[in-house]
């Protein structure tokens with residue numbers, strides 16, 4: 001499906017300009033002596049999914065070197081676990097490492113019969129720094145919880161799902177920051193009610209598969225990137241990070257969310 005892509009206005013860069021691209025000295029950039037250096041804008045791609053759903057992608061959200069420092073720190077210090085969950089009535093080990101951080105006093109998160117323990121932001125000051133950068137890039141947005149994922153190899157994945165738990169409300173905004181190995185992030189439209197009941201058998205199954213493939217988007221999430229899902233994306237779409245045999249190094253992903261209070 002052709003993306004309904006538009007390039008949004010520049011995103012302010014809180015680091016003062018270095019996004020890992022080639023650095024340009026202020027003289028070479030033609031600045032006059034004493035003139036304040038303007039932060040470099042970061043490219044922001046906005047994909048209108050239709051029906052009030054939107055995805056914003058900022059490929060070079062974090063400076064490259066800083067993002068590697070954060071990767072190393074998170075990889076070593078986060079108390080990663082691989083909990084047992086229930087999927088379609090069966091027990092399974094979650095196919096990636098996870099950890100949960102949240103403000104005190106929020107409604108507990110529960111998914112697939114698993115209720116993760118909420119760690120405090122104070123245990124991991126670096127997470128507060130990353131949250132600050134996210135808040136600065138997304139004025140007006142506010143996140144009070146964070147689900148962390150670590151995909152050790154290309155065999156780790158997250159299957160098709162929507163983060164549509166009631167504690168996030170009807171139009172949750174989810175801001176996802178990626179560190180390390182780049183992986184593909186897929187979005188597909190949920191079948192409409194009429195598609196879902198349009199008959200059984202092979203022909204109906206094929207029709208549904210074609211309709212679903214026509215409404216699919218793919219984003220390559222690189223080291224230091226930010227992807228934001230907004231509006232009705234969780235109600236009307238599902239997302240996944242599929243297995244990738246070629247992805248041999250770890251990827252850490254942080255999904256910031258707002259639990260309604």
Ligand SMILES: O=C(O)CCC(=O)C(=O)O
Pocket residue numbers: 147149158163176185221239241253255
């Ligand atoms: O790893 C990602 O990019 C997505 C993770 C995700 O969908 C989730 O934590 O709900």
Ligand SMILES: [Fe+2]
Pocket residue numbers: 161162163239
């Ligand atoms: Fe998700």
